[in-house]
Amino acid sequence: MQQNLELAEGKVEWMQEKVEYAEGKVDWKGRKALKHKHGGxxxxxxxxxxxxxxxxxxxxxxxxxxxxxxxxxxxxxxxxxxxxxxxxxxxxxxxxxxxxxxxxxxxxxxxxxxxxxxxxxxxxxxxxxxxxxxxxxxxxxxxxxxxxxxxxxxxxxxxxxxxxxxxxxxxxxxxxxxxxxxxxxxxxxxxxxxxxxxxxxxxxxxxxxxxxxxxxxxxxxxxxxxxxxxxxxxxxxxxxxxxxxxxxxxxxxxxxxxQGTNPIIEIIQVFVAAFRNRNLPLPEDPSQLYEIERDKEAALETEFLPHRELYRFLDKAAIKTTPNIAQIETPRAPSQWKLCRVTQVENAKIILGMVPIFLxxxxxxxxxxxxxxxxxxxxxxxxxxxxxxxxxxxxxxxxxxxxxxxxxxxxxxxxxxxxxxxxxxxxxxxxxxxxxxxxxxxxxxxxxxxxxxxxxxxxxxxxxxxxxxxxxxxxxxxxxxxxxxxxxxxxxxxxxxxxxxxxxxxxxxxxxxxxxxxxxxxxxxxxxxxxxxxxxxxxxxxxxxxxxxxxxxxxxxxxxxxxxxxxxxxxxxxxxxxxxxxxxxxxxxxxxxxxxxxxxxxxx
Known part of the structure; x- marks a missing residue:
């Protein structure tokens, strides 16, 4: 009996491992959408x-x-x-x-x-x-x-x-x-x-x-x-x-x-921040540009894009003007109209790159x-x-x-x-x-x-x-x-x-x-x-x-x-x-x- 119970529990665990969720999507009740049940x-x-x-x-x-x-x-x-x-x-x-x-x-x-x-x-x-x-x-x-x-x-x-x-x-x-x-x-x-x-x-x-x-x-x-x-x-x-x-x-x-946030506003913020920081020198190492800390949980909910050597003038939006990094990550972090994430800047570059195709x-x-x-x-x-x-x-x-x-x-x-x-x-x-x-x-x-x-x-x-x-x-x-x-x-x-x-x-x-x-x-x-x-x-x-x-x-x-x-x-x-x-x-x-x-x- 005990052996059968262990086998049953193992089967349930195996089935749970096989369940695949559709990342970032929910069903009509607000629960995580299942790949085998929803969409397709x-x-x-x-x-x-x-x-x-x-x-x-x-x-x-x-x-x-x-x-x-x-x-x-x-x-x-x-x-x-x-x-x-x-x-x-x-x-x-x-x-x-x-x-x-x-x-x-x-x-x-x-x-x-x-x-x-x-x-x-x-x-x-x-x-x-x-x-x-x-x-x-x-x-x-x-x-x-x-x-x-x-x-x-x-x-x-x-x-x-x-x-x-x-x-x-x-x-x-x-x-x-x-x-x-x-x-x-x-x-x-x-x-x-x-x-x-x-x-x-x-x-x-x-x-x-x-x-x-x-x-x-x-x-x-x-x-x-x-x-x-x-x-x-x-x-x-x-x-x-x-x-x-x-x-x-x-x-x-x-x-x-x-998303609850206006994505177009986030793109505009990059251009505003880049203009406000136009007189600041760009760091030689792109890793010195501002980005939030990445961990396993943040990776599931937040998009991270690598830095690209395109439209470098927009990178000025991500220049950290505060030398203390910890201070940037506090609740009183600078406004996004002054400092933007690298990913946010890269998103702005993507949109800017698509504009000539659009025109x-x-x-x-x-x-x-x-x-x-x-x-x-x-x-x-x-x-x-x-x-x-x-x-x-x-x-x-x-x-x-x-x-x-x-x-x-x-x-x-x-x-x-x-x-x-x-x-x-x-x-x-x-x-x-x-x-x-x-x-x-x-x-x-x-x-x-x-x-x-x-x-x-x-x-x-x-x-x-x-x-x-x-x-x-x-x-x-x-x-x-x-x-x-x-x-x-x-x-x-x-x-x-x-x-x-x-x-x-x-x-x-x-x-x-x-x-x-x-x-x-x-x-x-x-x-x-x-x-x-x-x-x-x-x-x-x-x-x-x-x-x-x-x-x-x-x-x-x-x-x-x-x-x-x-x-x-x-x-x-x-x-x-x-x-x-x-x-x-x-x-x-x-x-x-x-x-x-x-x-x-x-x-x-």
Whole structure:
């Protein structure tokens, strides 16, 4: 009996030793998350499904909102395009605020749920406005030059923009929290889970593409044929389902614990402290810089990074001005605005090093904005017939590269990446920076192709004396599928650049800045959309005296514009931007492993 009891106790002890915890993560009750029970691919699937439903609702809005602004709210074409890019830009720039909220105070899980509710409310309000005639301008044909269309104004305009920007807040929260919450389900230090995380980012794009494909066909068709109220209503249902699916995984998630300190403030502190200590000499031995004592317990909770010989001016933030080290470690230690840890300084160096990469991706979103605005307007003037009885809505054209991506993503992840991995030794096949560069080149090519297609489209209009054609009643005798070439190339660019950026920012970010760092991507897109608004106005202003229409992009008739020259200009700018990116990327230094990890590995 005693022997059996000892064996049983030994078995319990052995089982306890086998239990593995997910470092830094908890379950929904606040207990340490267990690797075998929480996280992994099963929970990532729920997150991918949530992201898919979110994009199912969002894609149709992104590509067709310009049409809604011009045809229902009666804004001019350029004004409608600017309202769209302002909305998109605001949505992305708000991601910074939402990322800080998620990382610092309420956790990524709660941010997703709250943001989903905001987005649902935004779609619901748009549905209400689109349904009731009293909340929108009276119908009129915007192509009838003899009839003045009343533009939305007053309380109805306020209602419209409140709905849109509630939606922007919700979308921003989902964009920064969902991908990082999904990545939190994997352990970067576990080789098996690290490979699964790389697959997760690729399949996250697959979920986006599937949701986008449904959105750009089914929901856009509903908007154009059944009414905008039905279209927005379906989007509202999609967001509601997204929230339900995400919330159902609560017992299974590894939940990142909010840090309670603002990581962005900690980065700012480094720059302030470095400036205040600018006149102090740097010690020759980096070990003389300030760092808290490391012990076994601190190593589990605190990140330690080794010193690097980069951006040495920031090292001045860690110069100890008090000769007595013990005095520094007392409760009355100097303020972090005067003295920062070496690890804190290294985190600031990492963020500073990522900034040039971030800046080089803004131009790509500037190009994307044109495909979501002017290219849709192009499609509205062309023959959208597939058969004698069915016409594809112009806003559905981006579904073509998306369908291709749905096919190519599994091939890329399961076949191409393993082959490349054998040659390069890189777990992701090629490095994140190489992947981003491929996408930047393709975006330049996409704009060049767009310019060529626009030359052909206007040539058809000129040859058939249809420069003043009304697309609603008299489309040009050229298939809208000519636009698929520019969408197709840019779709492949998406696969490389945007997914590469998400992986790059997540993998390089300090531990407390995962959500905040991934919002670099969304901030890049925000600035790209805002830049689009500025560039359109500058181009119109610069060319108003050399064109009959009052500018390359001015007026209500796209057939009279010079969109081909604008696309060619963007192609050249993108090519210059790529050359700058190559220069920057070759000088980027990937972040080091934690010095604690390195020490542990060396002991093993």
């Amino acid at each position: 691919r099963k929970t990532a699937l729920l997150i991918q499904a949530t992201f898919g439903f979110d994009n199912l609702a969002y894609f149709a809005l992104a590509v067709n909102l310009g049409t809604y602004f011009s045809s229902v709210m009666h804004f001019q074409i350029a004004e409608a395009a600017n309202h769209v890019t302002n909305f998109m830009g605001t949505s992305y720039i708000l991601s910074i605020l939402m990322a800080v909220v998620a990382d610092t105070w309420i956790s990524r899980f709660k941010t997703v749920v709250i943001s989903g509710c905001f987005e649902f409310l935004g779609y619901a309000l748009l549905t209400v406005q689109a349904h009731f005639p009293s909340l929108k301008p009276p119908y009129c044909n915007i192509y009838d030059k003899n009839f003045h269309c009343e533009q939305v104004s007053g309380n109805n305009s306020v209602f419209l923009f409140i709905a849109l920007y509630l939606l922007a807040i919700g979308s921003a929260g989902l964009k920064v929290s969902l991908p990082t919450h999904g990545a939190d389900q994997f352990d970067e230090k576990d080789p098996k889970e690290a490979r699964q995380m790389s697959t997760y980012f690729n399949t996250l794009l697959l979920a986006v593409c599937i949701g986008g494909a449904v959105s750009l066909t089914f929901i856009v068709w509903i908007q154009d044929n059944k009414g905008w109220d039905w279209g927005f209503g379906v989007s509202s249902v999609a967001i509601f389902l997204a929230i339900v699916i995400f919330a159902s995984g609560l017992p299974l998630y590894r939940i990142h614990v909010a 080089c991706t803004i131009i790509m979103t500037l190009c994307l904005a044109q495909l979501q605005t002017f290219s849709v307007q192009q499609g509205s003037t062309m023959d959208t017939s597939i058969t004698n009885s069915f016409k594809i809505p112009p806003a559905s054209l981006p579904v073509l590269p998306i369908v291709f991506l749905i096919i190519i993503i599994p091939v890329y992840d399961r076949i191409v990446v393993p082959i490349l991995r054998k040659f390069t030794g890189v777990p992701t096949g090629i490095t994140h920076l190489q992947r981003i560069g491929v996408g930047l080149v393709l975006s330049s090519i996409s704009m060049a192709v767009a310019a060529i297609v626009e030359v052909k489209r206007k040539g058809v209009a000129r040859d058939h004396n249809m420069l003043d054609a009304q697309p609603v009643t008299q489309p040009l005798p050229i298939s809208t599928f000519w636009l698929s070439f520019q969408y197709f190339i840019f779709g492949i660019a998406d696969l490389f650049t945007y997914v590469g950026l998400l992986e790059f920012f997540y993998s390089q970010a300090p531990k407390g800045l995962k959500s905040t760092s991934t919002c670099f991507l969304w901030s890049s897109m925000a600035l790209g959309y805002f830049l689009s608004t500025i560039v359109v106005k500058i181009v119109n202003s610069a060319t108003k005296n050399i064109t009959e229409s009052g500018g390359w992009l001015a007026g209500d008739n796209i057939n009279r514009n010079h969109l081909n020259l604008f696309f060619l200009f963007l192609s050249g700018v993108s090519l210059i931007n790529f050359c700058i990116y190559v220069f920057v990327a070759r000088r980027y230094k990937y972040r080091p492993e934690s010095s604690v990890d390195t020490d542990d590995n060396s002991k093993e």
